[in-house]
Amino acid sequence: MALQMRDRCERCGTAALAADGPARICSYECTFCEACAAAMGQVCPNCGGELVPRPRRVTSA
Template identity: 75%
Template sequence: MALEMRDRCERCTTAVLPPDAPALICSYECTFCVACGEAMEGVCPNCAGELVPRPRRAVGM
């Protein structure tokens, strides 16, 4: 099962997050830009789970 690489921050919705960009995710794949993740102190507002760095994918994959 592949990780869903969402392309927008779920908090600010303005940050574009291509697969090779830094982003933060929780275990449910909620996705946030780094600035929003830091503002939320590393806690997902949807599930209260830990936000961790999302793995990067090569562009075009």
Template identity: 70%
Template sequence: MALEMRERCERCETTHLPVDAPARICTYECTFCVPCADSMSDTCPNCGGELVARPRRAV
């Protein structure tokens, strides 16, 4: 099962996040850009889980 590589930050919704861009995800695959994740202290606002670096997929 592959991760869903979402291309938009769920907080600011304006950041384009291609599969090779740095992003943060939780275990439910909620996706945030790095500046938004940093401002939320790497805590997912949806589930309260930890936001970690999203693995990069080869294009």
């Protein structure tokens, strides 16, 4: 099963999340920008899980 690479922060909805840029996810793949993750203390508001760096996906040129 492939990791869902969401392109917007689930909290603020305005931060664009590039596949090769920084983002934070929980084990359920809830996805947040770095600023929102920091504001939430690196804890997912949906499941209470730890927010960790999302792997980056290299985009093809």
